[in-house]
Amino acid sequence: MLVDSPPEQRAETAPASPTRKVVRPLGLVLAVAVLVLVALASIAIGAKALSLDQVWHGLFHDTGTYGDVVVDERLARTLLGLLAGAALGLSGAVLQALTRNPLADPGLLGINAGASAAVVTAITFFGVTSLSGYVWFAFLGAAAVGALVWFLGGSRGATPVRLALAGTAISAALYGYLQAVMIMDDAALGRMRFWTVGSLASATNATIAQVLPFLAAGTLLALALARPLNAMTMGDDTARSLGARPHRTRALAMLAATVLCGAATAACGPIVFVGLMVPHAVRSFTGPDLRWILPYAAVLSPVLLLGADVVGRVVARPAELQVGIVTAVIGGPVFIYLVRRRRTAQL
Numbered sequence: 129m130l131v132d133s134p135p136e137q138r139a140e141t142a143p144a145s146p147t148r149k150v151v152r153p154l155g156l157v158l159a160v161a162v163l164v165l166v167a168l169a170s171i172a173i174g175a176k177a178l179s180l181d182q183v184w185h186g187l188f189h190d191t192g193t194y195g196d197v198v199v200d201e202r203l204a205r206t207l208l209g210l211l212a213g214a215a216l217g218l219s220g221a222v223l224q225a226l227t228r229n230p231l232a233d234p235g236l237l238g239i240n241a242g243a244s245a246a247v248v249t250a251i252t253f254f255g256v257t258s259l260s261g262y263v264w265f266a267f268l269g270a271a272a273v274g275a276l277v278w279f280l281g282g283s284r285g286a287t288p289v290r291l292a293l294a295g296t297a298i299s300a301a302l303y304g305y306l307q308a309v310m311i312m313d314d315a316a317l318g319r320m321r322f323w324t325v326g327s328l329a330s331a332t333n334a335t336i337a338q339v340l341p342f343l344a345a346g347t348l349l350a351l352a353l354a355r356p357l358n359a360m361t362m363g364d365d366t367a368r369s370l371g372a373r374p375h376r377t378r379a380l381a382m383l384a385a386t387v388l389c390g391a392a393t394a395a396c397g398p399i400v401f402v403g404l405m406v407p408h409a410v411r412s413f414t415g416p417d418l419r420w421i422l423p424y425a426a427v428l429s430p431v432l433l434l435g436a437d438v439v440g441r442v443v444a445r446p447a448e449l450q451v452g453i454v455t456a457v458i459g460g461p462v463f464i465y466l467v468r469r470r471r472t473a474q475l
Contacts, residue, residue, distance in 0.1 A: 220403020326452020
């Protein structure tokens with residue numbers, strides 16, 4: 129079954145080494161630099177590659193040329209990738225800390241599936257076609273599934289095993305529902321088939337404006353929970369003695385993850401494994417302190433998402449692979465590797 133690693137639990141109470149105190153800020157600066165480079169690559173690389181001069185001209189001298197139009201379209205796509213990637217990375221890190229489960233992320237716990245099922249229901253049965261409508265249905269679906277997983281996992285007595293099993297079972301049922309709806313409704317199939325895969329291709333400035341307030345609120349809430357979640361890793365009694373309120377912290381953490389994942393899923397469709405892989409990678413560098421894990425996840429998750437989006441545009445030229453497909457192809461082997469390396473799966 130899934131178990132927590134005792135050495136890591138002890139490490140969570142240990143102070144950071146002097147070397148780590150110096151390296152972590154420098155690493156974060158380097159991560160931001162990498163993010164800038166990947167963002168520029170996302171603007172310059174596509175079905176038609178653009179030179180740096182064309183990118184610069186399109187960003188700062190809009191004259192309506194072909195290159196300027198392409199830059200405008202790719203800029204919106206890149207900005208949405210930055211926002212959605214940060215949201216997925218933060219929600220994954222929060223859920224891993226909340227459940228003390230290194231394999232937790234919004235996709236594995238069913239939150240993505242709940243948001244997807246709600247949006248597809250809105251498209252098919254209620255005729256909703258605007259993002260403003262998607263957002264509210266996505267929030268409703270994500271919140272309902274998050275609450276159901278928490279309830280089935282044992283509420284206050286929830287364990288990593290129960291939460292993972294409940295999330296897997298609910299996800300399977302909801303994805304079966306999605307497939308059934310798409311088979312029965314040919315008219316809605318065209319509108320749903322790209323959204324349900326997960327893509328940044330439909331990004332617009334209006335999309336970014338509509339999801340930005342939700343993503344900003346969820347990000348601020350997640351970052352504010354770093355200290356209380358750190359305290360909860362030592363157990364509820366110790367957390368209370370340190371001034372934390374475990375029940376309130378759990379509720380706010382689920383709210384933050386739901387808002388972040390719901391908004392990202394509404395804008396891009398369900399994109400899995402981003403919230404799983406990045407917190408794992410940064411934890412080995414930053415240590416278990418969420419005050420560092422969360423900023424690193426917010427910076428490096430967009431690196432992964434935008435990088436996968438660029439790969440999807442290049443490997444299938446002149447067409448493209450949706451970013452949700454690329455992250456799933458990358459994430460499957462990485463997930464297996466993490467399970468084996470961390471020995472979280474035991475007979």
